[in-house]
Amino acid sequence: MRRLLESVKPMFSKGGRFEKYHALYEMVDTFLYTPANSTFAAPHVRDAIDLKRLMSYVVIALIPCIVWSWFNTGYQANLVLQELSIIKDDWRAIVLHTLGIGFDPANILANAAHGFLYFFPIYLTTLIVGGFCEMVFTVIRKHEINEGFLVTSMLFALTLPPDMPLWMVALGISFGVVIGKEIFGGTGKNFLNPALVGRAFLYFAYPAEITGDLVWVAVDGYSGATPLGLGKLGGMQAITTAGYTWWNAFIGLIPGSLGETSTLACLLGAVFLIYTKVASWRIIAGVFLGMVGTTLLFNTLGSGTNPMMAMPWHWHLVLGGFAFGMVFMATDPVSAAMTTAGRWIFGILIGFMTVLIRVLNPAFPEGIMLAILFANIFAPLIDYVVIQTNIRRRLRRHG
Numbered sequence: 001m002r003r004l005l006e007s008v009k010p011m012f013s014k015g016g017r018f019e020k021y022h023a024l025y026e027m028v029d030t031f032l033y034t035p036a037n038s039t040f041a042a043p044h045v046r047d048a049i050d051l052k053r054l055m056s057y058v059v060i061a062l063i064p065c066i067v068w069s070w071f072n073t074g075y076q077a078n079l080v081l082q083e084l085s086i087i088k089d090d091w092r093a094i095v096l097h098t099l100g101i102g103f104d105p106a107n108i109l110a111n112a113a114h115g116f117l118y119f120f121p122i123y124l125t126t127l128i129v130g131g132f133c134e135m136v137f138t139v140i141r142k143h144e145i146n147e148g149f150l151v152t153s154m155l156f157a158l159t160l161p162p163d164m165p166l167w168m169v170a171l172g173i174s175f176g177v178v179i180g181k182e183i184f185g186g187t188g189k190n191f192l193n194p195a196l197v198g199r200a201f202l203y204f205a206y207p208a209e210i211t212g213d214l215v216w217v218a219v220d221g222y223s224g225a226t227p228l229g230l231g232k233l234g235g236m237q238a239i240t241t242a243g244y245t246w247w248n249a250f251i252g253l254i255p256g257s258l259g260e261t262s263t264l265a266c267l268l269g270a271v272f273l274i275y276t277k278v279a280s281w282r283i284i285a286g287v288f289l290g291m292v293g294t295t296l297l298f299n300t301l302g303s304g305t306n307p308m309m310a311m312p313w314h315w316h317l318v319l320g321g322f323a324f325g326m327v328f329m330a331t332d333p334v335s336a337a338m339t340t341a342g343r344w345i346f347g348i349l350i351g352f353m354t355v356l357i358r359v360l361n362p363a364f365p366e367g368i369m370l371a372i373l374f375a376n377i378f379a380p381l382i383d384y385v386v387i388q389t390n391i392r393r394r395l396r397r398h399g
Helices: 002-012 019-033 051-084 091-098 108-141 148-158 166-178 194-205 227-241 246-251 263-275 281-301 313-318 322-329 340-360 368-398
Strands: none
Touching: 051 108, 051 148, 051 263, 051 322, 091 108, 108 148, 108 166, 148 166, 148 194, 148 322, 166 194, 194 368, 227 313, 246 263, 246 313, 263 281, 263 322, 281 313, 281 322, 281 340, 313 322, 313 340, 322 340, 322 368, 340 368
């Protein structure tokens, strides 16, 4: 049909036999072969993966981290409740006792249900408050609500401690959506990752609620340092003395943020994202190589006063939110570098900055969040330098 329309087009053009029916021809051609919505300015669609499908793939990749957040959050809490013989009497305890589930850390269902009751209020608050902010801007700009916020809400919720006050959750996601994305024009125009912007805001505005030893296990008043926190104080000896093993850290059986503890779950998501070409394997590889190279450098230099300089690279990989940030945050296609060489540089910069912050800055046991935001700021400059370098190289070659 398309070939037939092309063959008779000259007859309906100016000077053709049926010139007076040119408008009718254009209408038929438009109806059959021209999409209702077309772009007139960059960016243009380059393949079959639209925004909805891309975001759906990220959500699927996050499922292992989400499910593990339920189990590990409940497991860590139930373990402490059993060890200290604490009896919970909050609304979660009422729900679990009503369902006949209880708080047995050896029971998978009890762990998952208990953890879910911490995850769900945080995610629901994120979804409602952040969705309202998105809706306000869609009304002002008169466009549809896009699927980008679904991923932002999940990423933001998974980076928070399990007992984060809900009003802080609402404040953080509002800051991330409005200041991190909407004031720059919305999805596709933000140069920073909105979820990390909201997380960074809470980190600096309310450090007592998102740092320290009291916030990582969902039991009121319980103090339990994360392995990174122990590493800052006593290095690898403090971590192993506390009973943490590399394998438990890899699986995710350690206290921490809701969805960042399991390196295995993050790597499963990475395989899916790379397979579907949603995430750039170059960025992931760059972050990993930057971390390994910087760690080996510090291991070689050594220090008698800084025990973190002796931490091996394979421990940096499984502690904190490194794997989560490497897979889901650094690969954000909007705020990351877009050139091939730029993605390598972008990733290596993140890995380098993460270890640098962890080792040399005693105030920040983590590092991946600030490293990614730092790299986001320089991503446009990295791409610009790469492009200009390529232009100069071609001019020399053909000049």
